[in-house]
Amino acid sequence: MAIDFTLAPEHEEIRGRVREFIRDTVVPAVDGLGDERTADRDAYLRLIFGLRGKARARGLWLPHMPEEWGGMGLGHVALAMVQSEAAKTRLGPWILNCSAPDEGNMHTLLHWGTDEQKERYLRPLLEGTRMSCFAMTEPEVAGSDPTLIRTTAVQDGDEWVINGHKWFISNARRAGFAILIARTEPDLPEGSRGANTAFLVDLPQRGWDDVREVETMHGSTGHSEIVITDLRVAGSQILGGRGNGHRLGQHRLGPARLAHCMRWISQAETALDMMVDRALNRRSHGSALADKQGVQWLIADSAMELYQCKLMVLHAASKIDKGEDFRTEVSMAKHFVANSLNRIVDRAIQVHGALGYSTDTPLASMFQHARWARLADGADEIHQMRIAERTIAAYRATGSTNAATGGLPL
Ligand SMILES: Cc1cc2nc3c(=O)[nH]c(=O)nc-3n(C[C@H](O)[C@H](O)[C@H](O)COP(=O)(O)OP(=O)(O)OC[C@H]3O[C@@H](n4cnc5c(N)ncnc54)[C@H](O)[C@@H]3O)c2cc1C
Incomplete structure (x- = not known):
């Protein structure tokens, strides 16, 4: 029985490169900018997108994605050391394009998306030209039990009409699209796992009102409260099939x-x-x-x-x-x-x-x-x-x- 905690030489080499890039390039650049909340916004954006470009040029990009999708093709064990090296500084995972919520949304689109959805939504996430959010939690019901969600999607011809209320939606203001979870089977009893459906929603969009970013105990935010009123999406925007949202x-x-x-x-x-x-x-x-x-x-x-x-x-x-x-x-x-x-x-x-x-x-x-x-x-x-x-x-x-x-x- 083999229990071996040493990394393969190629993974050790990657770990070394991530460590060096974060320590020698990312940390000094971000430190040099001072407090990100008061830093000049344009300079800040130029800097962090520039760092993304450098990461990509060095092949330190999408460590969690398969090579055929432009990723580093690492398994989860190898990914553990890349993620932990990158997270030595808060922006590290974002610069390597492996931070939440995009990272989870990439996995989701890769697994559940149709070919067309992958091209339209996954591809720009991988390229780093679009960001995303995941909208499930609601203030009125316990987020711990997603079978309780109240946001509804009602079919109207080829379209679905969505109404509801979400909050703590990370990255919503920067996102080019949301994966939104809504209830499509109102007749199923409480606790049913087949009552919800996931929809891909392009942002900004009429009917999607980002009413505030919720202030949190870490002083800054990034987590939005969203009021959804008569938001219309085409049936082709369902992700993963009707009733599979949970x-x-x-x-x-x-x-x-x-x-x-x-x-x-x-x-x-x-x-x-x-x-x-x-x-x-x-x-x-x-x-x-x-x-x-x-x-x-x-x-x-x-x-x-x-x-x-x-x-x-x-x-x-x-x-x-x-x-x-x-x-x-x-x-x-x-x-x-x-x-x-x-x-x-x-x-x-x-x-x-x-x-x-x-x-x-x-x-x-x-x-x-x-x-x-x-x-x-x-x-x-x-x-x-x-x-x-x-x-x-x-x-x-x-x-x-x-x-x-x-x-x-x-
Ligand atoms: C920083 C941050 C980012 C987030 N980002 C997102 C996001 O991008 N998208 C999104 O959809 N959501 C997001 N959330 C919401 C998060 O997923 C929910 O906060 C979480 O699911 C818990 O739901 P709740 O807050 O409604 O707490 P509740 O479900 O109301 O639970 C409150 C507490 O009750 C207790 N509890 C609940 N159920 C049980 C049980 N069955 N047994 C015992 N104890 C229980 C637990 O102590 C729990 O902490 C984010 C939250 C935070 C803080």
Whole structure:
């Protein structure tokens, strides 16, 4: 039985190139611009699109897409190291064109789109000439249960008329199109998985009113509230077939959740590096903080958790690569990495004292961003519910919970 955590030489080479590009080109360029909220908008856009051009010229573009679609053709294990290298800086994944929500939408279009839809919607996403959003969550009903959505699509001849209300739609203001989930089968009872359908909606569009960007605890936004009134789309804009909206959403979220984990690992590692650096360079009561047992425990707990995060992500990624059922492993990874990220950044702030609470280091911003990880793309409790269901089912089926703990030979 082969358990080998070393990367193939060609993947090691790619990892080195991503690391170098992010460290030597992206970070200095973005730092040089200062605060992105107050930077000159045109200069900012020129800079980040210029960096995209450089990434593409170096072959560091679309690591998650097959080569025949212009991607790097990496499996999920190899992708883990590219995503985590890229996420050393917040804009990194966007510059490599592998950031949410476009990344998940690309997978979705590749899997569910017709040839015509792929040319019209997937192709420009891959080229980086268009951006997209995914519109499912609604303020009036629990986003944790997408079978409850109230946005309706009613057939009218060859067209569908859509009415409803969405919010927290990331990237909506920059998007050239949305994948919108609406209820098309009103007669099906609550909880039915066949009641929703996905539609491709070109933006901007009459009937799609972006009423505000919701201000969030990380100070900036990018997540829109949308009122949809008599928006008309052709029947050919259905993505993945009528009644498949729920399945499509779940299919989209599997690899997309793991890609989040890959990026969060990078953030957690940055926080741990900072924690150790500070502990080595700050003295109190006669010795460095790194010599205090109380601080060592914070470091040790963080190191152990980060190690678990990495193993969980690599194992879940290897299951996806092998075509095995990965739902439980991805749920466990999503829950564990999101919570570890929050704990590790919090400990790093603790070791930095007042400096950690200030905005002089990136830790405060990392902490604010980390919080959403525990509730978006499946809240903690939803993943716990699914993990428990599958653990109980495994026991019922086999008399053992082994299959629900990664199916590992232990
Ligand atoms: C930064 C950010 C970006 C987002 N981007 C998008 C996007 O691009 N497109 C989009 O459609 N949505 C997006 N969302 C919305 C996100 O997917 C939802 O917030 C998420 O699905 C949870 O739905 P909700 O907010 O309605 O919470 P609710 O479903 O109301 O749940 C609230 C809380 O109740 C608890 N809970 C709910 N159900 C159960 C249960 N069955 N058992 C136990 N506890 C439960 C959990 O603690 C949960 O956190 C984004 C959210 C954030 C924060």
